[in-house]
Amino acid sequence: MRPLKDARPPAGNKVLYIFYDFQTTQNTRYVDVAKLHLPNLVCVQQFCSRCENEEDGADFVRCGRRKHSFWQDPVGELISHLTEPHPWANKIRRYST
Secondary structure, three states: OOOOHHHOOOOOOOEEEEEEEEEEEEEEEEEOOEEEEEEEEEEEEEEEOOOOOOOOOOOEOOOEOOEEEEOOOHHHHHHHHHOOOOOOOOEEEEEEO
16 A cells, blocks of 8 residues: 555544555457456455554544455445444545455
């Protein structure tokens, strides 16, 4: 992940950062010169503005587990994860890596 120095909100904000990356297969021909990218895995890392500098490990009290992987229905599971309620957060920033 790249540092958030330039994108950091003012101190005191209750922000949840979510980074995600799609892994796809390209075995299905879409047209003669292109193949369809079908997602088969989505990896997610998240942290809040309070635990940003903490090391990975146990679940965090406020923002929960830091790493997630979605295999069965990668897009649907990612959308479900992104739309879960986070009542403590007043801002959620999403980044595709």
